[in-house]
Amino acid sequence: xxxxxxxxxxxxxxxxxxxxxxxxxxLSGLYSAVLLQDSYxxxxxxxxxxxxxxxxxxxxxxxGPSWVWPHQKNxxxxxxxxxxxxxxxxxxxxxxxxxxxxxxxxxxxxxxxxRIKGGIGQLVNALEKRLNKPVNLSxxxxxxxxxxxxxxxxxxxxxxxxxRVISTLPPRLTVDNIEYFPxxxxxxxxxxxxxxxxxxxxxxxxxxxxxxxxxEEGLSGFAVSHVGPLGEIHDACTEDKAALFGFVHSYAKFExxxxxxxxxxxxxxxxxxxxxxKIYFVDxxxxxxxxxxxxxxxxxxHPSYGFDATHFEGKVIFSGTESAFREGGYLEGAITSxxxxxxxxx
Ligand SMILES: Cc1cc2nc3c(=O)[nH]c(=O)nc-3n(C[C@H](O)[C@H](O)[C@H](O)COP(=O)(O)OP(=O)(O)OC[C@H]3O[C@@H](n4cnc5c(N)ncnc54)[C@H](O)[C@@H]3O)c2cc1C
Numbered sequence: 001x002x003x004x005x006x007x008x009x010x011x012x013x014x015x016x017x018x019x020x021x022x023x024x025x026x027l028s029g030l031y032s033a034v035l036l037q038d039s040y041x042x043x044x045x046x047x048x049x050x051x052x053x054x055x056x057x058x059x060x061x062x063x064g065p066s067w068v069w070p071h072q073k074n075x076x077x078x079x080x081x082x083x084x085x086x087x088x089x090x091x092x093x094x095x096x097x098x099x100x101x102x103x104x105x106x107x108x109x110x111x112x113x114x115r116i117k118g119g120i121g122q123l124v125n126a127l128e129k130r131l132n133k134p135v136n137l138s139x140x141x142x143x144x145x146x147x148x149x150x151x152x153x154x155x156x157x158x159x160x161x162x163x164r165v166i167s168t169l170p171p172r173l174t175v176d177n178i179e180y181f182p183x184x185x186x187x188x189x190x191x192x193x194x195x196x197x198x199x200x201x202x203x204x205x206x207x208x209x210x211x212x213x214x215x216e217e218g219l220s221g222f223a224v225s226h227v228g229p230l231g232e233i234h235d236a237c238t239e240d241k242a243a244l245f246g247f248v249h250s251y252a253k254f255e256x257x258x259x260x261x262x263x264x265x266x267x268x269x270x271x272x273x274x275x276x277x278k279i280y281f282v283d284x285x286x287x288x289x290x291x292x293x294x295x296x297x298x299x300x301x302h303p304s305y306g307f308d309a310t311h312f313e314g315k316v317i318f319s320g321t322e323s324a325f326r327e328g329g330y331l332e333g334a335i336t337s338x339x340x341x342x343x344x345x346x
Pocket of ligand 1: 023024025026027028029045046047051052053054055063065066067068139140142168169170173177198199200202204284289290320321322329330331332333334
C-alpha cells in the first residue's frame with residue numbers, strides 16, 4: 001500500500017499538470033474536457049443544474065437538436081467511438097403542405113439525416129461518464145481577471161485560479177455575462193455581439209401520441225406551413241413513443257400555443273391528431289444560458305460562423321460551435337471546435 005501511494009505522490013510531483021478551466025458543459029465543453037483531461041488538471045463549471053447546454057431531452061424526446069448528417073464525419077466518428085447507435089429520420093410516404101387555402105399532399109425530395117437511439121442526450125451521458133471529475137453544476141461564471149501568470153475565474157459559488165481558461169459560451173453570452181479585467185478589446189466585443197446563437201430564436205415543440213397514425217396513412221409526418229403556428233413539422237418517434245415535432249413560426253400569433261398546435265395538427269391529419277397524450281415545448285429565446293435579447297430576432301439563413309479569438313495573451317480561449325469555420329452552429333461544429341482546441345493545447 002505504502003509503495004503504491006508513494007508512487008502516486010511521486011508521479012504527481014514529477015508531472016504537475018497545468019490547471020485548465022472550461023466554462024460551459026455543452027457538447028463542446030464536455031468533449032474538450034475529455035480530450036484534455038489526461039494532459040491538464042481540468043475543471044468544468046456549468047451555470048445550469050444540468051449538463052448538455054443546447055442538447056436537452058424531455059422524457060426521451062429531443063427538445064434541442066435531433067439530427068446529424070452523413071457528411072459530418074467527426075460527430076459520426078465520436079458517436080461510433082462512444083458505442084451509440086444511429087437510426088435514419090423517418091421520411092417514408094408523402095408530406096403535407098399547410099396552405100391558407102387548404103392542405104395539399106406532395107412527394108418531397110428528402111435528404112438523409114440520422115438520430116441517436118435513446119435520444120441525443122445519450123451523447124452527453126456517454127461523454128460525462130468519461131470525465132475524471134464531475135462537472136461543477138449551478139455555477140455561473142461571472143468574471144475573469146488576469147494576474148501575473150494566471151487567470152482568476154469568479155463564479156456564483158467559488159473563485160478559481162488556472163493557467164488557461166476556455167469559454168465555450170455562445171459569443172453573445174461571453175460578452176454579456178462575463179466581465180473581463182482588463183476588458184475585452186472593443187473590436188472583439190463588437191464582433192462577438194454580432195454573432196447570433198444558432199437556434200437561439202427557436203421554439204421547439206414535441207407532441208406525443210398513443211400511436212403514429214400518420215405513418216398508417218402513408219405520411220412521413222413532414223409538413224411545411226405558412227399558416228402556423230408550426231412552420232415545419234417532422235416525425236419524432238422514439239423506440240417506444242410516437243411523436244411529431246415542430247418549430248414554431250417566428251411570426252405565429254396565438255393565445256394558447258398548445259391549443260393552436262393541436263388545431264393545426266387536426267387541420268393536417270384529422271381527428272386522430274386531437275388525441276395527443278403530452279405536449280412539450282422549450283422557447284430557446286427565454287433560455288438565459290443560451291440566448292440574449294439580440295437572439296430573439298429570427299435568422300433568415302445559416303450565418304457564416306467561425307473565429308479564432310483569445311484574451312489575456314492567449315490565456316483565455318474562446319471556443320464553442322459558433323467558433324467553428326466548418327459546420328459552425330451544428331453539433332459537428334461543437335466537436336470540431338473542441339478538436340481544434342485540443343490539438344493547439346496538446
Ligand atoms: C432547438 C434546437 C435544435 C437544434 N437542432 C440541431 C440539429 O438537429 N443538429 C445539429 O447539429 N445542431 C442542432 N442544434 C444546434 C446544437 O444544439 C449546437 O450546435 C450545440 O449543442 C452547441 O454546443 P456548444 O457546447 O457549442 O454550446 P452550448 O450547448 O450552448 O453550451 C454552452 C454551455 O455554457 C453554459 N453557460 C452559459 N452561460 C454560462 C456561464 N455564465 N457560466 C457557466 N456556464 C454557462 C450553458 O448552460 C451551456 O451548457 C439545435 C439547437 C437547438 C436549440
